[in-house]
Amino acid sequence: MKKNVVALSIAAMLVAVSGQAISADQELNIYSARHYQTDDALYSEFTAQTGIKVNRIEARDDELLERLRNEGTNSPADVFIAVDAARLTAAGELDLFAPIDSETLAARIPEHLRTDTWIAFSQRARVIVYNPELVDGALVQTYEALADPALRGKVCTRSGSHPYNLSLGAALMNQIGAEATEEWAKGIVANFARPPRGGDTDQIRGVAAGECGVAIANSYYFVRLMNSDKPEDQQVIEAVRYVWPNQETWGTHVNVSGAGMLKNAPNKEAAKKFLEYLASDQAQIYFADGNNEWPAVPGVKADNPALESLGEFKADTTPLQQLSANIAEAQRIYDRAGYR
Numbered sequence: 001m002k003k004n005v006v007a008l009s010i011a012a013m014l015v016a017v018s019g020q021a022i023s024a025d026q027e028l029n030i031y032s033a034r035h036y037q038t039d040d041a042l043y044s045e046f047t048a049q050t051g052i053k054v055n056r057i058e059a060r061d062d063e064l065l066e067r068l069r070n071e072g073t074n075s076p077a078d079v080f081i082a083v084d085a086a087r088l089t090a091a092g093e094l095d096l097f098a099p100i101d102s103e104t105l106a107a108r109i110p111e112h113l114r115t116d117t118w119i120a121f122s123q124r125a126r127v128i129v130y131n132p133e134l135v136d137g138a139l140v141q142t143y144e145a146l147a148d149p150a151l152r153g154k155v156c157t158r159s160g161s162h163p164y165n166l167s168l169g170a171a172l173m174n175q176i177g178a179e180a181t182e183e184w185a186k187g188i189v190a191n192f193a194r195p196p197r198g199g200d201t202d203q204i205r206g207v208a209a210g211e212c213g214v215a216i217a218n219s220y221y222f223v224r225l226m227n228s229d230k231p232e233d234q235q236v237i238e239a240v241r242y243v244w245p246n247q248e249t250w251g252t253h254v255n256v257s258g259a260g261m262l263k264n265a266p267n268k269e270a271a272k273k274f275l276e277y278l279a280s281d282q283a284q285i286y287f288a289d290g291n292n293e294w295p296a297v298p299g300v301k302a303d304n305p306a307l308e309s310l311g312e313f314k315a316d317t318t319p320l321q322q323l324s325a326n327i328a329e330a331q332r333i334y335d336r337a338g339y340r
């Protein structure tokens with residue numbers, strides 16, 4: 001059923017794109033692998049400001065990439081949006097993006113949060129969560145510490161192949177080197193409380209339940225539980241503590257949601273306008289707050305008390321371009337280490 005709807009709207013987009021009645025600048029086609037309630041306001045505000053109609057196809061990132069590959073030069077898509085550098089890197093490796101050429105974006109988005117082809121619009125931190133009844137907080141202050149034999153049988157993470165962990169591995173490679181990252185991955189595997197399964201929230205729940213002593217999770221999953229009205233979620237938050245990893249060394253690994261203009265975009269001007277709009281103060285707040293993330297543009301503050309209550313932290317500023325270049329090797333390192 002859902003497939004039919006998507007197929008229909010693709011057909012509608014193709015008609016719109018090839019039709020004579022609509023000039024290229026009045027429409028924008030977005031393929032997005034992220035969807036949050038507040039994103040609706042994000043898109044309607046863009047239309048209100050520019051008069052450009054936004055058509056959205058939302059699906060999983062791998063489905064969208066497959067679609068883009070199949071559509072090739074006939075693709076109606078102008079912009080691709082995804083979460084996590086590893087997924088944006090996958091799009092980059094398929095040579096789907098156009099190079100970025102925008103003074104506005106160069107001025108608004110910090111250099112380390114831009115690559116040649118895609119740009120970060122919000123930031124999330126990969127934090128450590130532990131159960132203070134099972135683990136001494138002093139032992140879990142860095143990513144590296146999670147591989148220490150002192151934590152045998154205590155560590156939970158989702159799959160090593162998941163983009164979030166691949167990006168973390170890519171950051172570790174940059175900071176401690178590929179060899180040390182492989183040793184680290186072996187140490188993590190040796191310390192597992194259970195084989196990787198589930199998402200980041202499942203790891204946090206596992207920590208609260210005492211099945212795991214310590215876990216790695218993206219910050220917004222933690223904030224989502226904080227903001228939840230459900231008593232069982234509040235119990236989880238009460239049972240766990242979070243750590244900003246590596247504050248004394250290279251900083252907490254930060255990942256991103258981002259977007260890029262597609263090489264075959266039929267509406268390049270509209271796409272550029274949209275990417276620049278995403279860097280505006282208002283759009284930054286919509287975009288980041290939709291998933292309890294931090295804006296990418298310095299100085300923009302979302303009104304999110306739970307997020308603010310986490311406080312400030314030192315972030316790793318490894319350039320995304322560098323992180324992106326390490327992803328494939330991070331996967332090979334994890335494979336060798338048995339981090340599946």
Ligand SMILES: [Fe+2]
Nearest residue numbers: 083164200218
């Ligand atoms: Fe996520």
